[in-house]
Amino acid sequence: MAERLGVGVIGVGTIGRQHAANLASLVPRARLVAVADANPEAAQRVAAELAVPAWSTSAEELAANPDVEAVVIASSHFAHLEGILAAARHKKDVFCEKPMTISLEQADQAIAAVTEARVRLQVGFMRRYDPAYVAAKRQIEAGSIGSPVLVKATHRNLSVPPSLTSGGAGAFVDSAVHDYDNARWFLDDEVVEVHAVAANVLGPGCRPDDLSLTTLRFARGGLATVETYAACGYAYDVRTEIAGTAGTLFVGQLRQTGCELATAAGVAHDTVRHWLARFGEAYQIELTDWVRRTLAGEPSPVTGAGLDTAMTTLYGYVLGLAIGETLWDTTSREPLQPTDGVDP
Known part of the structure; x- marks a missing residue:
């Protein structure tokens, strides 16, 4: 080696x-x-x-x-x-x-x-390496919350990133994709139904999906919701809940540090301001693991071929943006409901 x-x-x-x-x-x-x-x-x-x-x-x-x-x-x-x-x-x-x-x-x-x-082709989903998300996965594998049945994910940016401007790739491709992958990872299952809606609430200069909501149904009956908001204005707010038959896990927080200020005016604390501040460690751990696996000839945990189903699901969401709402068949890559007059 x-x-x-x-x-x-x-x-x-x-x-x-x-x-x-x-x-x-x-x-x-x-x-x-x-x-x-x-x-x-x-x-x-x-x-x-x-x-x-x-x-x-x-x-x-x-x-x-x-x-x-x-x-x-x-x-x-x-x-x-x-x-x-x-x-x-x-x-x-x-x-x-x-x-x-x-x-x-x-x-x-x-x-x-x-x-x-x-x-080998590995796709960069760094949350699988983030210590908090890894701890949640281990709790699930240990049976601490029983069988996981629901993932609820929030992804809100402090301000509009370039990918969510009118010339960018959009929320479904750039932001929500992390949570689509997380939901599959936490539930250890694949998506069979998708509903996606989006709205433009930030006005000209942003894409029509600066606010989005996706609902997923999984093969064994589990559900997930994924919310994205391009510019919430108060923090880089990324949090996830995983509910099981015997408990719930909460991943993520608004605070960057554990320091609070308490005065007569109230209690205040800082917030996470940038995605690198929140996930910088995960990116380093991810590349360290990729280099190790590459040198050892080991398979990657998130391969291109392994994401084929997820990609099919993802572009169901993009079509859903065009028609307002759609139910997507992840096997045939075709909408299950007619979309008369709509060209995605």
């Missing part, structure tokens, strides 16, 4: 820069050997800041670099497929940030490419 894994990062925006920094200094068995970004100034700046020996502006050039043994894709959602295909062509294992792609057709292309190339 190799001692360290040479990794290249495609896309060095906010999350890509975080991944690059983790690989450069906080992931013990990784070597950050290359970065790439469509913006040459960004690529060059990050390479200089982190002492990375190579930088480029293309996924193809990075994947072709012989020092790159595996690839992290953190580019725009719309460019994920390009990175996956480049890595597959050069027989490099892949870690791709969620969402894997922005359409079912692209997902099929990605899965076919990595399958033919015999490389």
Whole structure:
């Protein structure tokens, strides 16, 4: 087994820069050997800041670099497929940030490419590595709440992120996808029915899904609700409840620290302000595990092929946004109810 894994990062925006920094200094068995970004100034700046020996502006050039043994894709959602295909062509294992792609057709292309190339593809759902979410999963596996039957998830941003502006990928693809995956993980089951509704409450400049609500029914009868709100104004508020037949688990909190101020005016405390403040540790743990698994030749816990059903479900939600509400058949990838006159 190799001692360290040479990794290249495609896309060095906010999350890509975080991944690059983790690989450069906080992931013990990784070597950050290359970065790439469509913006040459960004690529060059990050390479200089982190002492990375190579930088480029293309996924193809990075994947072709012989020092790159595996690839992290953190580019725009719309460019994920390009990175996956480049890595597959050069027989490099892949870690791709969620969402894997922005359409079912692209997902099929990605899965076919990595399958033919015999490389591994892991999709980045960092909440599976967050200590609080991991603790909840262990409690479920220990039987502490009996059989889990309901997941209730809230995802509210402090302010509107770029992905939820009029040119972004949208709440269903960018935000709610975390909770779709969590619900499948916590209930250990697959979705068979979906209802999705959305509204534009923040006005021009935001997408029509800046407020959304999704209801899921699972094969064994469990249910889940997922709420997203693009800009609640008070915190980065991500919380989850898992109710079982013998108890309930509560994951997440508004507070960033445990300090409270009590005066005659009342009691006050701080709040989580950014997703990296809440999940920064999870991103580091996730990449550390991916590097270890890649070096050891172990399978990934969240593979592209394993997400095929989840992707089918996800794009049912996107169609649901277009028609107001839909029930989605996750086997046939077709709506179960007619949608006369609607072209998604």
